[in-house]
Amino acid sequence: MRIGIVVDSACDLPPDWLAAHGIHLLPVTVRIGQSQFVDLRDERATLDFIDSHVTGRHTAETSAFPAEKIxxxxxxxxxxxxxxxxxxxxxxxxxxxxxxxTHASFAILNEYKPVRAQAGHTTPFALRIVDSQQVFAGQGILPVEAVRLRDAGATAPEIRSRLEFLAERSYAYMAPRDLGYLRARIKHRGDRSVSLLAALIGGALDIKPILHCHRGDTGPVGKIRGFESAAEKLFAFAADRVRAGLLTPTLCLSYGGELEQMRALPGYAALVAACDEHHVERFETVMSLTGMINVGAGSLTVGFAAPPHAFA
Structure with a gap:
């Protein structure tokens, strides 16, 4: 059986890896004033676009790939x-x-038969829309596992069961760099994940929250003084999870800027050493344009699948 994998461009995985494994993208469109950019996970183009639109990003609008185009x-x-x-x-x-x-899937399943027949395929076609329940680097866990299972010869039902299991057990953690930007973006979106008051206080004291996503729910789980200290704490926490045992040998990292800046942050080298020691593969990428628009340039995210735990 020929198994395909589709992700949206908010999924933080390296573009070269996506291309090498034949993964298809559903792009996200970003509009800032009169400028428009289609996010196809081109890291250089994303960074150039962010640099040229320093102001106005907190009022940017993002558009999901429409059902008709899907x-x-x-x-x-x-x-x-x-x-x-x-x-x-x-x-x-x-x-x-x-x-x-999901809306598009109903029409696809109703209309695919003549298309496949014309191409010489007489067997049925099936698809499964899976909510990763994740954002940023956390969203990368499922595609990596899907590729691993597909390449190992797993059946579609086996892959489906595993992905749904992992979606419930995937975690993303983020350290934002610019709380002033995040506050403005939260206000624009009407989002209550981080209170405006907490963001104001954090900006005044240089306190950076550690934000968390699990099963689609997001919110703060800790506060650290200074971005570099927050990054070091996040890296150390991820290394502890690696040592404790992950549910997949995969750790995803994304950063809202040049990756060399992320790799120079305190604690990064120790995390790399922990991953190497425990045979955990790292996937490092520039954060998606959608991600940077929503949380600000310079933010750091870590994603993995693990048993239940607390941030400490």
């Missing part, structure tokens, strides 16, 4: 190239992508 992508290509497709989306609590993909 339908067209499947009917024009994916129902021919594959027999079963997993579409892995950012948490439905943060984006319309999951809703659009």
């Amino acid at each position: 339908k067209a992508l499947f009917l024009e290509q994916l129902v021919i190239d594959y027999d079963y497709v997993f579409c892995l989306t950012v948490t439905r609590h943060r984006s319309q992508i999951h809703e659009n993909a």
Whole structure:
């Protein structure tokens, strides 16, 4: 069975890795004033766009890939190239992508047969829309596992069961760099994940919150003075999780800037050593444009799948 994998461009995985494994993208469109950018996970283009729009980002608008375009992508290509497709989306609590993909799936399943027949395929086509329940680096866990299982010859039902298991047990942690920007963005979106008062106090005292996403719920789990100290704490916590044992041999990192800046942060080298010692593969990438628009440039995120735990 030919198994395909689709992710949206908010998924923080390296573009080269996505391309090498034939993973298809549902792009996100960002509008800042009169400027528009389609996020196709081109790291250089993303950084250049952010640099050229320093002001106005907190009022930017993002647009999920529409249901009609998702339908067209499947009917024009994916129902021919594959027999079963997993579409892995950012948490439905943060984006319309999951809703659009689910809406499109009904039309796809109703209309694929003549398309496949014309291409010479007589077998059925199936797809599964999976809510990763995650954001940023946390969203990368499921596609990596899907590729590993596909390459190992797992069946579609086996992959589906494993992905749904991991979605419930994936975690993302983030240290934002600029709380003033995050406060403005929260106010613009009407988001209550971090209170405006807490953001104001944090900005005044240089206190950085550690934010957390699990099963689609987001909120603060800690506060550290200074961004570098917050990054060091986050790296040390991730290293502790690696030593305690992850549910997949995968750790995802994303950063809202040049990766060399992330790698120079305190605690990074110790995390790398822990991953190497415990045979955990690291995936490092520039944060998606959608991510940087929503939480600010210079933010750091870590994602993994693990048993229940507390941030400490």
